[in-house]
Amino acid sequence: MPHKIVVTLHGIRTRGQWQKQITPYLARHGLIPYHLDYGFFGLVSFLVPWARASRVQWLRGELRDLMDRTGAKRVSLIAHSFGTWLALEVLEAENGNIRFDRVVLTGSIVRRDFPWGATLMRRRWIQALRNERATGDWVVRAAELFSRLAGPIAARAGASGALGFNTACPGVHDRSIDGGHSEVLNIANYDKWARFIAYPRLPDDHLRRVRMLVQQIRALAAQRLGVDADLVRANIFVPSANALRMIPGAWDNMTWAPEHDIELELDHGSTGRAFTDGTPFSIRRLGASWTAGVLPGPEQAKLNPRLQWVLSLPIGRIVTQDDFTKARDVVGVLNVDGLDSVPPLLQTPGDPTLKTLVFTLWASTEKIRESLALADTGEPLHDD
C-alpha cells in the first residue's frame, strides 16, 4: 500500500501557518505533506470572478503536475476556507480526471447542496470526507449570504463550515465545535485528520487491539478445527480505491509477502461475497488449483500456493432482521484461512458444530468492527 500524498491548501487573507504546524502529525502516520501556497488572496480578489478563476486554473495545474511527477492516482487534501472552495471547483471542473482520496474540509465555504452522493458514492471522485465545522463561524455564513445576494458573479459558496451539508451520505463525516472560522484549525484536531487520511492504515492504538483480536480468533479457529496453528492464518480486507485490500499489519501468520498486496474486486471469491452479502462464506480447494473464476490471474498468482481453504467473516453490525442474522454497514472482512489441507470439519458444511464455530468467530469480530469504524472517521480508541 503506497504512502499517501496530502495536499494542504490555505484560505484567503492568510499564508497558512497551520500548514507548517500540521506536518509532523501527517508524518507520524506515514503521510507525505505537500503544502500549496497561492499567495495572499484578499477579500476583494475573492469577489472578482476572473481572480477566482485564475486560482482554480492554478490549482488544476499544480495537482496535475504533482500527480504526473509522483504517479499518484489520487491525492488526499486538507483545505481551509477559500481553499475548500478551490478544491471542490477543481474536482467538478476536472470531471473525474483529478480524483481525491480522503478530504478534510475546515471552515468550508463549499455550497451546502454539494452533490456528495454523485461525486463521492457513484463516481468515486472522492473516497471519504471529513467536514470540520465551527458553529459560530460568521465568515462562512457571510460567504453564503454574499453568494445569494450577488447572483451570477458570486462564487457558488455556502455555509457548510458552520451548518454542515444538507446532502450528506455514507462516507461524509461531520464534526463540529463551538467557535469561529480560525478556531476550527485547532492543533488538537491535527492527529485526527492524519488518522482519517491514513485509513485503512491503522494507527497504533487501533492496530494493537485489532491485531490482538485477530490473533485470538485465529488461535480459537485452529484449536476448534483441530489444525496445527502454524497452518492457520488470519487477515482483514477493507474497501480502498474500488477494491478490497489487506490492512497492513492487521494480520497474523501471513508470511507469504506477495499476498499482502492482493486486490480483490468487491464481489470476488469468498472475501468479496462476504463483503457484499454480509454473511459468512467459506471456500475450499477441491482439486489441484482454484478455478479461474475465483480471482483474476495476476491476483491469483500472489496467493500462497499452499492455501487450501478460506473462511470469510463480514465485519459489520450484526443484526437480526426478517428472521435472518446478517452484518449491516459492512466495513471489511476477516479471513481465517489454512495451508496444506482442508480440516475435516470444513468439509461438512451442514455440521452444527461447524456452524456454531463460524457464528462464534463471526460475532467475536465486533470490537474489530468498532475499531475500524472509529479509524475510518479518524477517531482514536475510546477507553474501555
Next chain:
Amino acid sequence: MTIDRHATHPATTEHHEEIVQFVFRSAASSGLLDRARALLDAAPRELAESFEQAVRTSGLAS
C-alpha cells in the same frame, strides 16, 4: 435461534472449489448462543467481551 441452511455453489465447469454460504436464521432460540459461549469458555477475555458486545447490540439475546 436456528441455523436455517447453507448453500453450496460448485464451480460451473472445472469443479475445483466449493463456496459455502452460512445463513443464520433467528426464528427461535436453539441454544446457539449457549453453545457459542461454551466454545468461548477458555478463550481470552477480550474475545469473549467482543462476542458479548455483538450479542447485546444485535438483538440476538432477546
